[in-house]
Amino acid sequence: MVDFLTSRTFASYTNYAPSTNQQNNTLASLATLKRYSQDQKYRKQLTREADANARDGLLFNVKESVPELRMTERRTFMGLCCQNCTFTSRESLVKKTTENLALINVLNHEVAFKSGFLSRTFSHVFQVSQLKRYAFPQVANLVLRDDRVKKAVERVAVQQLKDSDSTEDEFYQELIKKNQARAKKLVSDMRSTLSDFLLRFTSWILYKLLPCFMNSVVVHPGQVDMLKQASKTNLPLIFLPLHRSHLDYILLSFILLNNDIRSPLVAAGDNLRIPFFGSLLRGLGAFFIKRRIDPMMGRKDHVYKAVLHTYMNLCLRSGHNIECFLEGGRTRTGKPCMPKYGVLSVIVETFMDGTIEDALLVPVSLNYEKLIDGNFIKEQLGEPKKMETFGDALKGIWHVLNSSYGSMRVDFNQPFSLRELIKTFDQNNKISNPNVSARVLKSNPSTNSLYGTDVVSEEHKSLVENISKHVIYDCAQSTSVMSTNALAFLLLSKFRQGITLQKLVVAFEDLKKDLELSRRDVGFSGDAVDVINYAVELLGPALVKKEKLNGEDTIKPIAILPNVIELSYYSNSLVTHFALESVIALALSVAEIRLNTVSQDDLMENALELCSFFQYEFLFCKPCQNLEMVITSCIDDLIIRKEIFLPEAESNELVRRSRNIARQFEDDDEEEPFQKLYKINTSKEAMENVKYMAHILMPLIEAYAITGFTLETLVQRQLLESELVASVLKEMKEQLATGSLNYDESVAVDPVKNALKLYQKLGILECHQEGKLRLYYLKEAYDNSESVKLFYNKVNKYRTGNLLIQ
Numbered sequence: 001m002v003d004f005l006t007s008r009t010f011a012s013y014t015n016y017a018p019s020t021n022q023q024n025n026t027l028a029s030l031a032t033l034k035r036y037s038q039d040q041k042y043r044k045q046l047t048r049e050a051d052a053n054a055r056d057g058l059l060f061n062v063k064e065s066v067p068e069l070r071m072t073e074r075r076t077f078m079g080l081c082c083q084n085c086t087f088t089s090r091e092s093l094v095k096k097t098t099e100n101l102a103l104i105n106v107l108n109h110e111v112a113f114k115s116g117f118l119s120r121t122f123s124h125v126f127q128v129s130q131l132k133r134y135a136f137p138q139v140a141n142l143v144l145r146d147d148r149v150k151k152a153v154e155r156v157a158v159q160q161l162k163d164s165d166s167t168e169d170e171f172y173q174e175l176i177k178k179n180q181a182r183a184k185k186l187v188s189d190m191r192s193t194l195s196d197f198l199l200r201f202t203s204w205i206l207y208k209l210l211p212c213f214m215n216s217v218v219v220h221p222g223q224v225d226m227l228k229q230a231s232k233t234n235l236p237l238i239f240l241p242l243h244r245s246h247l248d249y250i251l252l253s254f255i256l257l258n259n260d261i262r263s264p265l266v267a268a269g270d271n272l273r274i275p276f277f278g279s280l281l282r283g284l285g286a287f288f289i290k291r292r293i294d295p296m297m298g299r300k301d302h303v304y305k306a307v308l309h310t311y312m313n314l315c316l317r318s319g320h321n322i323e324c325f326l327e328g329g330r331t332r333t334g335k336p337c338m339p340k341y342g343v344l345s346v347i348v349e350t351f352m353d354g355t356i357e358d359a360l361l362v363p364v365s366l367n368y369e370k371l372i373d374g375n376f377i378k379e380q381l382g383e384p385k386k387m388e389t390f391g392d393a394l395k396g397i398w399h400v401l402n403s404s405y406g407s408m409r410v411d412f413n414q415p416f417s418l419r420e421l422i423k424t425f426d427q428n429n430k431i432s433n434p435n436v437s438a439r440v441l442k443s444n445p446s447t448n449s450l451y452g453t454d455v456v457s458e459e460h461k462s463l464v465e466n467i468s469k470h471v472i473y474d475c476a477q478s479t480s481v482m483s484t485n486a487l488a489f490l491l492l493s494k495f496r497q498g499i500t501l502q503k504l505v506v507a508f509e510d511l512k513k514d515l516e517l518s519r520r521d522v523g524f525s526g527d528a529v530d531v532i533n534y535a536v537e538l539l540g541p542a543l544v545k546k547e548k549l550n551g552e553d554t555i556k557p558i559a560i561l562p563n564v565i566e567l568s569y570y571s572n573s574l575v576t577h578f579a580l581e582s583v584i585a586l587a588l589s590v591a592e593i594r595l596n597t598v599s600q601d602d603l604m605e606n607a608l609e610l611c612s613f614f615q616y617e618f619l620f621c622k623p624c625q626n627l628e629m630v631i632t633s634c635i636d637d638l639i640i641r642k643e644i645f646l647p648e649a650e651s652n653e654l655v656r657r658s659r660n661i662a663r664q665f666e667d668d669d670e671e672e673p674f675q676k677l678y679k680i681n682t683s684k685e686a687m688e689n690v691k692y693m694a695h696i697l698m699p700l701i702e703a704y705a706i707t708g709f710t711l712e713t714l715v716q717r718q719l720l721e722s723e724l725v726a727s728v729l730k731e732m733k734e735q736l737a738t739g740s741l742n743y744d745e746s747v748a749v750d751p752v753k754n755a756l757k758l759y760q761k762l763g764i765l766e767c768h769q770e771g772k773l774r775l776y777y778l779k780e781a782y783d784n785s786e787s788v789k790l791f792y793n794k795v796n797k798y799r800t801g802n803l804l805i806q
């Protein structure tokens, strides 16, 4: 079994390339690949073959000359739900065959049709006409009649009356009407008008358009099978995807629709409510929410919240599925963002107040070989974000249709029961905190207001936080690694100065094996040399340079600003994967090393400090796990996989000896407390591995350190966030120019903002927010140069660890 994405590409190019010796003539093959992948005739040929294969029980033609394309080859099956939290869900929906099914390209739906001239010629019309019909109840007109909205209107009117110092009943009635009118407008702006006809029609158009710019959209049929079964339970499915591109929600709805799974209503930011496209999206399932629920005149916007809550409540009650991008926007860095909680908290409360008996959560991750909409370089370098307009949308679509973006992969995780998850969290909460009465499962909607401040609400908040983080963690774990991710990662973390193709192939294979060992699937297959050449071509010469040096093919990253920001976007998928290993390498680099040994306590202390520094960058473990245990098991893993530490037997021997020596020298008979020691493998290869792993997070360390350094500008003064970020970026660019900063990609807005958030959390900074403006100043205890410097050194020490400069 192979990944359809490259299997198809490479199978096809092997089958059709005129070159007889593809191994020796990769460049020629690559050119052929590109030419043929754009050739419509070739596509038709492929489809005809696929049809024939489908009749023969195969998905695509497997010639004997391409043995690696056998579909029986096992590949990693990702996305099963958490064994700790959702044991019962994990046992459900999976069949023995689920894991073993071969990947499919959903753009090739016509292969399913066995015969009939008409159905083959009009296969897509036939396909969409055969889909299951769903009723999509419209609930918007019920919102204003709901008690929650009525109460919110009254509450706000009473408040406004008090503010006006008037007691006149007439004025109060006027305020009621005004707030009712506002509620009506909010509902009308928010509501979705999901239409079965529009979905089918769009699906037909997508069948025509998607192949113009994508090779394939690959899914695992086992995962889709789980969804189909889940949808038969009649429980609402809550799709929670990571957000990379505007294509995410289009492809998700497209895949669900074409597999007879009820299309979801999607929480869309109201910035997308632009002329024409807004109405179109509304008809395809979008319901519009404010990107930020800003307070109205300094107070919480109770009317808006009641409207949102009631609308979602009614949708779930009437059987709609819902989709929400927990990250609240597309990732700008290629790493998953920390979740936002508003929409999910409504869903959780809808379950807890008994409106729905349960819901099935479905984490989803999507990955693209080439990013389709924008590369966020300007934004990362400090230019303000541009609002979407009608013109931009048109221009964007035109540009996309005329470009080539390779393949993409969608991974649906196993659906799991919200009820079961909450029950487990509740039980764990009882065990770890017996004094807090666990009321989570039987909360009362009238007292447990979503936006209230009582004790139960705090419990509710931490529950929603845990669920959201679990989902983001799960999504990150089940994101397939694309060829461009692997190439960008190797080039930026290991071969910044360039590397010969031959050596890169070896590193590429190693990386693939490493990923397989940690149960990550990759979105490519075939010979590494072909995959690398293909990825080089996709990334393009602005990001990766291929040249002949001393007669050898050499690949070099363009590791300078601004290009490197885009390259690091691709690499960051894997930076997330290796973040904890990098933390351990950095922790080791500053630890106290005696006789080539390091104490577990020392290593753990540093590692925990780094994890806390990067709490807004990565989720290092699931909420149901203990971070220390996860770090320990990662160290154990490094002993086996990277041989950075020697195996335990040797380390234990060392502990025994050191304790004996200690007893001989100390007068008192008291036993030394047991300290686990790790013996470091000092071989050249192991030391190189430490450096390589440490460097994975070095751009972030630099960004955090320079942000700390720039806090000096805040001593005895205040700055707006935009000014502060601008001065950090300026400082970074200056340090880059003088060579004190090593990584161009450190110069990016995202990590700087996260660092500011962290320093605020650590109690160094204070932030005063008014509307969209954030004003930063130092806390009293830190409002002097010495304290700022001390703090800066605390972060900066990781840039200059002993093992890294040897």
Ligand SMILES: CCCCCCCCCCCCCCCC(=O)SCCNC(=O)CCNC(=O)[C@H](O)C(C)(C)COP(=O)(O)OP(=O)(O)OC[C@H]1O[C@@H](n2cnc3c(N)ncnc32)[C@H](O)[C@@H]1OP(=O)(O)O
Pocket: 199, 200, 202, 203, 206, 243, 249, 250, 251, 253, 254, 257, 266, 267, 268, 269, 270, 272, 281, 282, 284, 285, 286, 287, 289, 290, 291, 292, 293, 294, 300, 324, 325, 326, 327, 328, 329, 330, 340, 341, 342, 343, 344, 345, 450, 451, 460, 461, 462, 464, 465
């Ligand atoms: C056939 C083919 C078809 C193809 C064609 C298909 C097309 C199909 C449709 C297209 C559709 C487009 C889709 C676009 C994709 C996007 O537009 S992504 C962007 C929009 N989506 C989202 O942002 C969703 C996630 N975001 C949220 O949930 C955010 O919380 C909200 C609701 C946007 C609000 O954000 P915020 O103002 O920053 O506020 P936040 O701090 O998160 O908290 C808000 C409230 O939540 C509550 N809250 C906060 N933390 C917690 C907590 N831990 N627990 C409980 N409650 C909490 C608080 O009570 C808070 O209110 P306050 O107490 O502070 O007053």
